[in-house]
Amino acid sequence: MEKERELVVNEVMGLKNGPVLLRMPMEICARCGTCAQVCPVYNGKTDFRYNPTLRTDRLRSLYKRYATISGKLFGGWVGGREYQCGEIQEWVDPFYECTGCRRCAVFCPMGIDHSVVTRKARSIIHKFGLTPQRLLKVTEISLRTGNTDGASPEALLDAIQFLEREMKEETNLDIPIPTDKVGAEVFLVPPSGDVLVNPDAIMGIAKIFYILGINWTMSSRMFDGANYGFFIGDDTAMKAQNLNYINEAKRLQCKVLMVGECGHAHRVMKFIMEKQNWWGKLPFQVESAIQFTASLIRQGKIKLDPSQNPQPVTYHDPCNFARSCGIIEEPRIILKAACQDFREMTPRGAENWCCGGGGGLSAMDTIQEFRMTVSGKKKLEQIRATGAKYVAAACSNCKRQLTQLMEYHKEDVVIGGLHDLVSRAIVLPGFAARQPAQA
Amino acid sequence: MREFAFFVGVILPPITLVVFIGGLLYRLYLWWKLPSPITTLYPAPGPGVATFFSVLKATFFFPSLLKTDRPFWVFSWIFHATLALILIGHIRVGTDFPALWKALGINADTMSTVIGTTAGIIILLAAIFLIIRRLMIPRVREVTKAGDYLALSLLLAIIVTGDAMRVLGHFDLELTREYFAGLVGLRAPLPPLKGWFLVHFLLGQMLLFYLPFSKLLHFGGIFFTQTALQRR
Numbered sequence: 001m002e003k004e005r006e007l008v009v010n011e012v013m014g015l016k017n018g019p020v021l022l023r024m025p026m027e028i029c030a031r032c033g034t035c036a037q038v039c040p041v042y043n044g045k046t047d048f049r050y051n052p053t054l055r056t057d058r059l060r061s062l063y064k065r066y067a068t069i070s071g072k073l074f075g076g077w078v079g080g081r082e083y084q085c086g087e088i089q090e091w092v093d094p095f096y097e098c099t100g101c102r103r104c105a106v107f108c109p110m111g112i113d114h115s116v117v118t119r120k121a122r123s124i125i126h127k128f129g130l131t132p133q134r135l136l137k138v139t140e141i142s143l144r145t146g147n148t149d150g151a152s153p154e155a156l157l158d159a160i161q162f163l164e165r166e167m168k169e170e171t172n173l174d175i176p177i178p179t180d181k182v183g184a185e186v187f188l189v190p191p192s193g194d195v196l197v198n199p200d201a202i203m204g205i206a207k208i209f210y211i212l213g214i215n216w217t218m219s220s221r222m223f224d225g226a227n228y229g230f231f232i233g234d235d236t237a238m239k240a241q242n243l244n245y246i247n248e249a250k251r252l253q254c255k256v257l258m259v260g261e262c263g264h265a266h267r268v269m270k271f272i273m274e275k276q277n278w279w280g281k282l283p284f285q286v287e288s289a290i291q292f293t294a295s296l297i298r299q300g301k302i303k304l305d306p307s308q309n310p311q312p313v314t315y316h317d318p319c320n321f322a323r324s325c326g327i328i329e330e331p332r333i334i335l336k337a338a339c340q341d342f343r344e345m346t347p348r349g350a351e352n353w354c355c356g357g358g359g360g361l362s363a364m365d366t367i368q369e370f371r372m373t374v375s376g377k378k379k380l381e382q383i384r385a386t387g388a389k390y391v392a393a394a395c396s397n398c399k400r401q402l403t404q405l406m407e408y409h410k411e412d413v414v415i416g417g418l419h420d421l422v423s424r425a426i427v428l429p430g431f432a433a434r435q436p437a438q439a
Numbered sequence: 440m441r442e443f444a445f446f447v448g449v450i451l452p453p454i455t456l457v458v459f460i461g462g463l464l465y466r467l468y469l470w471w472k473l474p475s476p477i478t479t480l481y482p483a484p485g486p487g488v489a490t491f492f493s494v495l496k497a498t499f500f501f502p503s504l505l506k507t508d509r510p511f512w513v514f515s516w517i518f519h520a521t522l523a524l525i526l527i528g529h530i531r532v533g534t535d536f537p538a539l540w541k542a543l544g545i546n547a548d549t550m551s552t553v554i555g556t557t558a559g560i561i562i563l564l565a566a567i568f569l570i571i572r573r574l575m576i577p578r579v580r581e582v583t584k585a586g587d588y589l590a591l592s593l594l595l596a597i598i599v600t601g602d603a604m605r606v607l608g609h610f611d612l613e614l615t616r617e618y619f620a621g622l623v624g625l626r627a628p629l630p631p632l633k634g635w636f637l638v639h640f641l642l643g644q645m646l647l648f649y650l651p652f653s654k655l656l657h658f659g660g661i662f663f664t665q666t667a668l669q670r671r
Contacts, residue, residue, distance in 0.1 A: 018473035020667040028660035031587050032515075033579035038507055048581045057582075070652045078586045078653070105480050109501035109515075110657050111664030116478070275477040326481030350481055351506075 001085045004128075008083050011124045012062045022120055025112040026063040029053055035104035035114060040354045041097055044374035052104050052114040055094050059121055092130050095121040096367070099358030099375055100231075101319040106350060118359070123233030131232045134364050139228040139237050146244060147192040147224030148363075156195065156220045163199050167206065171428055175210045177202065180252075181217035187252050188216060188289070189245060189269075190260030191396035192224035194417065198399060201261055204419030205289055207426050211302055216258075222248040225265025226396070230272075231360030242273055249284050260289045261394040261417045263320030271325055290321070290394060290418060294330035297337045303427040309339040313421065314388035316345065316379070316402065317352035318395035331394055334418050338425040345382045353378040355393065357401025371401060372408040380409055390414045392421060441631065447641045448632040452622055455644040462651025463659070470663050480668040490669050497665040498658070511572065518565035521558050525601075528555055532612070533619040548612075559602045566598055590653065593646055600639035607635065 015023055035052040036042045042050040057079075064071035064080035071080030098118040105113035125131055141150040160177045167175045178184065186209070194201045195218075209216045222245055229237030249257045259266040270286045273279070296302045315335055321327045328349045335342045345352060356376030361367065379402070383391055393399050394417055402415040484493045496502065504512040531551055540547040570591060573579050604610045614630050621629045632640060650656060 018475070019478075020470070020473045020475040020663050021478055023473055024470070024660050024664045024667075028654055028657040028664070030654055030657050031579070031582045031584075032511075033576060033582060034504060034507060034511075036578035036582075042578065046577065048577075051578060051581060053582050068652075076585060077589065079584055102480060105668060107503045107507045109497075109504050110661055111497070111668050113478070113480070113664075113668065271477065271479065323480055326479070326483070328482065 004085065004088065005083050007127065008062065008088060008124065009066050011120075011127070012059065013067045015059070015063055015120070016067050021113050021116045024110075025056055025114065025117055026060050026067075028110050029056070029060070029112055030110055032109065034107050034109065035112070038103050038107045040099065040101060040103065040356060040378050041375045043353075044356070044377035049094065050097065050374070052098065053112075055098060056112075056114055056117045058091060058094070059117060088125065088128050088130065091121055092125055092132065095125060096132055096359075096361065096364065097370065097375070099319070099354045099356065099361055101354035101358045102323045103319075103351075103354060106323065115359070119233045121233075122231075123235070126232055126234050131234075132364060132366065134366065135228060135232050135360050138363055139232060139234065139241075142224065142226065142228055142241055143237060143244075146219075146221045148226045148228065149192050149196055149224070151192065151196060153220035156218075156223055159195050159199070160218070160220075163195075163203055163206075167203055171207075173210070173428060173430070175203075175206050177206050178217040179220045181215075182251070183253050184215045184217035185254060186214055186216035186256045186258050187249050187254035187284075188218050188258050188260060189225040189265065190218075190223065190289075191226055191262035191265060193396035193399065194260055194262075195223055198396075198417060198420070200420035200423050201417040202419075204417075204421075204423030204426065205260065205293075207423060207428060208293060208296065208302060208419075211426070211429065212296070217252060217254070219248050219252065225259050225262045225269065227265060227268045228360060228363075230264055230268050238268070239278060242268060242278065245269075246273075246279055246282065249282075254284050256285050256287050258287050258289050258292060261396070261419065263318035263325070263395040263398070266327070267320040267324045288325070288327060288330075290327055290334070291330050293419065293422065294333040297333055304337045304422065304425040305427055306338060306340045306425060308425040309390075309421050310341065311389040312341045312343060312387055313339040313390045313392055314343050314345050314383065314386040315348075316355060316383075316391050316393040316398060317349055318393060318398045319352075319354050319358050321394060322350045322352060331392065331418055334422060335392055338418075338421040343386050343388060345386055353382055355379050355395075355398040355401045356405065357397050360397075362397040362401040362404075368404065372405060376401060376405045380405055380411075383413060384411070388413065390416060390421075392416060392418050394418050440633075444632045444637055447637060447644070448618070449622070449629060451641075451644055455647050459647040459651060463656075466651050466656060467659055470660060473663070475663075475667045475670075477670060478667060479671050483669045483671050486671045490666065490671070493669050494662060494665045497669075498661045514565050514568045514572075518562060518569060521562040521565065525555070525558050525562065528558070532615050534616060556605050559598070559605055563598050563602055566595055570595070586653075590649065590655065593642060593649070597639060597642045597646060600635050600642060604635040604639060610636070 015026055039052050048054055061079055061081035062083055064078055065075065065082055070078045095118050098114065100115040100118055102113060102115045138148050142148050157179060160179060164177055188205065190202060227238055227241045229241050259269055266288050274286055313335060315331055317328065356371050356379055361371060391402060391413060393402055393415060399415050406413045406415060484490055504515065528551065573583055618630050
């Protein structure tokens with residue numbers, strides 16, 4: 001017990017050193033209730049358990065008691081509380097009920113971002129070895145095999161060959177998906193789900209590279225941009241996972257590391273690793289496949305035939321792409337060009353609701369009921385309100401969550417990516433115009 | 440009673456001033472020193488001065504609240520704006536600027552009576568609305584703890600006693616100016632404080648003691664958090 005308390009108290013006292021977004025929520029929450037009003041989980045079920053600032057209070061009350069003078073003197077009167085033996089066990093479920101979507105931060109007048117507190121609490125939970133088993137496993141498998149599925153390079157090559165055959169059948173063209181090509185200009189890093197589960201996106205990207213004659217490659221070992229160390233609050237694992245990809249990019253001597261449709265992969269690579277300059281000057285740029293394709297459409301370098309996607313399509317903004325990367329308009333450029341009937345959800349963009357599976361939650365089968373009936377509730381309402389038959393979600397975890405959500409609630413809605421629709425609509429050279437697709 | 444008035448009026452104020460100013464500067468300094476890696480929340484304005492203006496806008500108008508809860512924003516903004524106005528008006532309790540008023544052609548006492556009384560009533564109504572909101576809405580009530588009720592009671596008491604001075608008792612502005620001049624210039628003896636003013640002054644000082652070490656410093660903290668969120 002003493003050791004347990006000591007460890008937690010040390011972590012809590014360390015909050016005084018910041019950074020800003022970690023210490024300030026401890027000190028300036030004005031208790032206004034706005035975060036609860038805009039939280040997808042609290043809106044899924046009105047229960048004080050899901051109130052974001054009450055969840056943060058688990059840390060905040062300890063911070064007040066152990067890290068502030070007023071807390072030491074006045075205890076409960078200023079919101080300070082002593083650590084209870086075994087309390088850390090009680091933290092696991094609540095902090096894995098926050099999707100880290102940052103919607104609270106968008107609306108909080110004080111600029112409090114509970115996702116930062118959630119990650120910190122998860123890092124403390126991790127130090128006690130209490131991270132949920134499934135996520136621990138995925139993190140470990142990723143580090144060991146290079147991808148979250150534990151798939152071998154042989155399995156990846158098999159999948160790639162299958163996709164190449166698919167494209168040949170569809171277009172009668174030999175569109176390659178190169179692997180392990182040293183000296184290629186672009187190194188594509190998709191989420192593994194986009195190769196093994198929903199591969200239409202890869203085919204879409206392959207077609208684009210084919211049309212432009214771009215020298216690109218994937219890696220048979222490093223084909224998954226996901227970073228579960230980021231989700232579970234394990235900085236060591238997060239950086240180690242990232243470094244594996246940096247080293248692979250260096251090995252392949254690419255000029256561009258292009259991240260595919262995975263929100264947190266792009267965020268970690270471009271907005272965390274690069275902004276915090278983890279590895280010094282790199283010999284390549286980090287780009288997003290979404291921004292790349294959107295700019296091609298803007299410049300008229302690829303032609304799309306929207307009649308190939310006649311069904312009503314809507315776009316779900318993955319939290320990481322919209323709120324943490326600012327990639328909001330580019331997906332819409334793609335969808336408006338590739339689809340006949342694109343319709344927006346309300347709210348959209350940076351105010352869009354989380355799918356309910358963010359923060360690694362969509363990988364956790366143990367909380368499926370929660371994800372289907374609580375954290376995903378607002379999303380379900382939104383999708384229904386659009387009348388869409390296809391929801392484009394540029395994120396593997398969102399796709400998993402939304403696919404389950406549609407199935408659970410018996411909705412006849414297809415979940416897919418952006419480049420899936422591009423794959424259907426793209427006009428390929430030397431290939432007779434396709435018939436408009438059946439609705 | 441005289442000893443109490445002496446304590447509140449003579450002993451306490453310099454301590455209050457040191458604790459308030461010192462505490463404020465100390466806390467702001469600590470926060471200013473905190474590291475802040477880029478954690479942009481999009482859409483964020485462009486780099487440079489645009490960030491600064493966006494942060495100012497967030498601090499003075501909190502537009503995110505306007506988007507999500509208009510009635511709450513209205514009463515909250517009125518409360519804070521009126522509070523700012525009243526605090527500025529309090530300068531005239533300590534000193535005055537007769538040359539300024541002459542130049543502007545304003546009867547300052549009438550201005551203070553009209554604006555001050557109105558502001559005092561508006562802020563009371565706004566505060567009551569906000570307190571009722573806090574008690575009635577579950578997601579707000581459930582995050583309110585003992586310390587929050589204490590702080591609210593203090594604020595409410597300050598507003599009520601301030602209004603009482605205006606509406607109930609006879610308030611001698613000259614006397615308070617003489618008192619503050621004496622305090623600053625360390626001149627004895629000081630006129631004795633009494634009645635609503637004594638209570639209001641004591642409560643106000645208690646607030647100044649409490650402010651730098653509490654969530655009430657959110658008005659100072661917002662600058663740091665919003666900068667962290669809007670920096671690109």
